[in-house]
Amino acid sequence: xxNTDSVNVRVLxxxxxxxxxxxxxxxxxxxxxxxxxxxxxxxxxxxxxVWSEKDYLSLKKKLACCHPHSHYFKSGVIGSGLAIFSKHRxxxxxxxxxxxxxxxxxxxxxxWFGGKAVGxxxxxxxxxxxxxxxxHLHAEYCRDKDSYLPHRVVQAWELQQFIRHTSAGADVVILxxxxxMHPQDLGNRLLRSYTxxxxxxxxxxxxxxxxxxxxxxxxxxxxxxxxxxxxxxxIRIDYILFKGSPKTDIYCDFMSTTNxxxxxxxxxxxxxxxxxxxxxxxxxxxxxxxxxxxxKNQDSAAVMSSVKVAELVDIVTEARTEVKVGLHCAERMxxxxxxxxxxxxALLFLELAIAAVxxxxxxxxxxxxxxxxxxxxxxxxxxxxxxFLLYIFYTMELKSLQGAEDQMRLAVGSLQExxxxxxxxxxxxxxxxxxxxxEPSAFDPEE
Amino acid sequence: xxNTDSVNVRVLxxxxxxxxxxxxxxxxxxxxxxxxxxxxxxxxxxxxxVWSEKDYLSLKKKLACCHPHSHYFKSGVIGSGLAIFSKHRxxxxxxxxxxxxxxxxxxxxxxWFGGKAVGxxxxxxxxxxxxxxxxHLHAEYCRDKDSYLPHRVVQAWELQQFIRHTSAGADVVILxxxxxMHPQDLGNRLLRSYTxxxxxxxxxxxxxxxxxxxxxxxxxxxxxxxxxxxxxxxIRIDYILFKGSPKTDIYCDFMSTTNxxxxxxxxxxxxxxxxxxxxxxxxxxxxxxxxxxxxKNQDSAAVMSSVKVAELVDIVTEARTEVKVGLHCAERMxxxxxxxxxxxxALLFLELAIAAVxxxxxxxxxxxxxxxxxxxxxxxxxxxxxxFLLYIFYTMELKSLQGAEDQMRLAVGSLQExxxxxxxxxxxxxxxxxxxxxEPSAFDPEE
Numbered sequence: 057x058x059n060t061d062s063v064n065v066r067v068l069x070x071x072x073x074x075x076x077x078x079x080x081x082x083x084x085x086x087x088x089x090x091x092x093x094x095x096x097x098x099x100x101x102x103x104x105x106v107w108s109e110k111d112y113l114s115l116k117k118k119l120a121c122c123h124p125h126s127h128y129f130k131s132g133v134i135g136s137g138l139a140i141f142s143k144h145r146x147x148x149x150x151x152x153x154x155x156x157x158x159x160x161x162x163x164x165x166x167x168w169f170g171g172k173a174v175g176x177x178x179x180x181x182x183x184x185x186x187x188x189x190x191x192h193l194h195a196e197y198c199r200d201k202d203s204y205l206p207h208r209v210v211q212a213w214e215l216q217q218f219i220r221h222t223s224a225g226a227d228v229v230i231l232x233x234x235x236x237m238h239p240q241d242l243g244n245r246l247l248r249s250y251t252x253x254x255x256x257x258x259x260x261x262x263x264x265x266x267x268x269x270x271x272x273x274x275x276x277x278x279x280x281x282x283x284x285x286x287x288x289x290x291i292r293i294d295y296i297l298f299k300g301s302p303k304t305d306i307y308c309d310f311m312s313t314t315n316x317x318x319x320x321x322x323x324x325x326x327x328x329x330x331x332x333x334x335x336x337x338x339x340x341x342x343x344x345x346x347x348x349x350x351x352k353n354q355d356s357a358a359v360m361s362s363v364k365v366a367e368l369v370d371i372v373t374e375a376r377t378e379v380k381v382g383l384h385c386a387e388r389m390x391x392x393x394x395x396x397x398x399x400x401x402a403l404l405f406l407e408l409a410i411a412a413v414x415x416x417x418x419x420x421x422x423x424x425x426x427x428x429x430x431x432x433x434x435x436x437x438x439x440x441x442x443x444f445l446l447y448i449f450y451t452m453e454l455k456s457l458q459g460a461e462d463q464m465r466l467a468v469g470s471l472q473e474x475x476x477x478x479x480x481x482x483x484x485x486x487x488x489x490x491x492x493x494x495e496p497s498a499f500d501p502e503e
Numbered sequence: 504x505x506n507t508d509s510v511n512v513r514v515l516x517x518x519x520x521x522x523x524x525x526x527x528x529x530x531x532x533x534x535x536x537x538x539x540x541x542x543x544x545x546x547x548x549x550x551x552x553v554w555s556e557k558d559y560l561s562l563k564k565k566l567a568c569c570h571p572h573s574h575y576f577k578s579g580v581i582g583s584g585l586a587i588f589s590k591h592r593x594x595x596x597x598x599x600x601x602x603x604x605x606x607x608x609x610x611x612x613x614x615w616f617g618g619k620a621v622g623x624x625x626x627x628x629x630x631x632x633x634x635x636x637x638x639h640l641h642a643e644y645c646r647d648k649d650s651y652l653p654h655r656v657v658q659a660w661e662l663q664q665f666i667r668h669t670s671a672g673a674d675v676v677i678l679x680x681x682x683x684m685h686p687q688d689l690g691n692r693l694l695r696s697y698t699x700x701x702x703x704x705x706x707x708x709x710x711x712x713x714x715x716x717x718x719x720x721x722x723x724x725x726x727x728x729x730x731x732x733x734x735x736x737x738i739r740i741d742y743i744l745f746k747g748s749p750k751t752d753i754y755c756d757f758m759s760t761t762n763x764x765x766x767x768x769x770x771x772x773x774x775x776x777x778x779x780x781x782x783x784x785x786x787x788x789x790x791x792x793x794x795x796x797x798x799k800n801q802d803s804a805a806v807m808s809s810v811k812v813a814e815l816v817d818i819v820t821e822a823r824t825e826v827k828v829g830l831h832c833a834e835r836m837x838x839x840x841x842x843x844x845x846x847x848x849a850l851l852f853l854e855l856a857i858a859a860v861x862x863x864x865x866x867x868x869x870x871x872x873x874x875x876x877x878x879x880x881x882x883x884x885x886x887x888x889x890x891f892l893l894y895i896f897y898t899m900e901l902k903s904l905q906g907a908e909d910q911m912r913l914a915v916g917s918l919q920e921x922x923x924x925x926x927x928x929x930x931x932x933x934x935x936x937x938x939x940x941x942e943p944s945a946f947d948p949e950e
Contacts, residue, residue, distance in 0.1 A: 127909070128909070129906065130902040130903070130906035130909065131602070131902055131903070131906065132902060133895055133899055133902070145917070145920075146913065146917075147917045148668075148913070148914065148917065149909075149910050149913060150664050150665075150668055150910070151906060151910075152599065153600070153602060155578070155598075171899070171902070176668070217597050221595075221597055221623070221668075221669040222671075224669075224671040224672030224673075226671075426873050426874060426877075427873065427877070430874070430877035430881070431877075434877070434884075437881075441888075448580055452579060452580055452618070455577040455579060455580070455582060455618070456577070458577050459577035459578065459598060462575070462577065462596075463597075463598075466574065466593065466596060467595065470592070470593075470594045470595065473592075
């Protein structure tokens, strides 16, 4: 049917845990990472948690020979932490900042300051346009009571949107990063189902590494085993995902992870394990029948089977429920902030009233001790300012959650339409509409 | 060569100036806008500054028959203000928030609270996938001394990136909105050159409306003529831009603007004029030679002539200079905030020291009046908190500006490479590299 050309590409993804002065053995680990990258000469290296630009620049210097092309994505207060090194020229880069990313007052978790995002780089591998994505989603600090779940689900939603809409022109799509989600977590299913991306661990012909492909392992000396509970051995939260296009097939020939130690070194590269995937890209030289093998790639859902679309409807509906839970929480938090602010204001007025009474009864002695008066006034102002800032913040959170929920509702409507097998038909009826779709539809995706 | 099908599409864009309780005659104007949209039955309606969701919902109700599909994009504190109404089904939506958008403390300008963004909707018009974008960039309050220019240039940069990367799968691309830029302004040239979008006012076969296509006109009763100075008649800052694809040609058959008044009404729809463009889409039924007329559309620069690429290099370089000016300003502002914070801290220590001296010299009378002591302490804390918040804000601004500058530098490098006509060749030498690009390159786009 078609002639095929084959190219091999090796990709590494690693969360470097590179918080200067806080992460253990940070400079030594960067030196080890740099040495390993120089030695291994992967085609594409996707790094997360490179929080200091200085560390990126020293890596860039070290890798100048083997990885002449690189990009560091800047975002938030301390940077997105995302970096890409490549053997192949990077033609273009683009950064999408997630609309939700934790709370600034949860400073000990630090995610908000990191400005989590997904970075994209457009490379040419031979004649193939390759879109490479690197990302790092919000961490999960407590699986049983994960208050960040709605934020992570919205991040996964935005990630799938970003990849789906920006990869239509790509021959090959590769995503690497720390998704902070277990393989069957909602956000992960959403991402894979909607984009059609495949998990290299599940697809590989040959695997070498930790049992079950786990990337946060109990044997790693930087890991607190208690935090992994109830997953005694560890969890799989780092991924390399991939997909081809009508023009190009992609196969994962091998995959490997490090296993918590590095030969001749006292500690591993990071608290996460490094993932390496070897891909084989096969290009079809277009023939008359081969050039239009599939419809355009913009909407992966367009080429899905009805079973897959039904599955996707369920997943998006599940995600929508999760976002609604987040909406409910954010509304409650905003309400609490408002109520506290009003109480602060009431306290201030009360204080002023108490202080004003003797002042109005000219000459009477001031019964309010000055120290208490000023301390109380300062407290009131602090309450007012804090609750005002929180109100603004929660309003922005609500807008983002509502926006995601709206988009999900619209997506479910569109998928259900597709599912009924009657393009542009009115739901709850089998009446067909002409394909031009100029007539008004009774369907309103709003509930 | 190919058979052609033709479809006509009418698009309206209007900045509604819809600030509840602040914009003049807001409810009446929304009623007028709704009546006009019902009557005119455009295919696609792109609205900006619909700041209240309630107003969107009442429009949605009113237009349920003629525009059954709609979407309101939520962002920031008070919403992005962007809305789209369509005769054709909206399959998918996506929102990109600009990384820079003015300053929260410039509350009287209000742009920061609006959370400026670009909204995208994927529609099917007949068999054509149409990507429709609606946006509103940061306002220009003073043309001579425009402190927001770097922010607007970065917005234009991100807008062109977003359109370029998301439109590869589209047959037709339409962008409508208030760009707050004159036709030859840097951001506008950047947007048009990089994306290949054409200006419907310049391309139309027939124009009916204000002289020079101006959309903010002196004759509009809501406009303060002094603010337009030195442009006595008005300025053109609202646009409908468009482009086709290898599969589809698009022509602008007519274009019109309102002219500051509405028959039978005492005032116009808004302080901006409404734009209407009539497009004719011609689809080529693919033939053997017609199906691959042009290379893939992902990077418009790929199909540009060398003259256009050279022009683009100049424009991106100009944009980079502007961003550098912004970087310089942001660094200065952050430095000022730091210095003020340090002074606040020093003042606090000084105060504590003065108060501590008599306290340490046991029994000596406190010379520091209590009132002054507490007021001064409160002032110090206020300074510290404000400068801390400003420091965080300016750091984020710097990261975004640096990120844009990095991307521009990379883009210039890539364009210059293209310009030399030696794909993947080393700059400053004519030595060719093999197309696989596995060899290290001496080229470092950093300066």
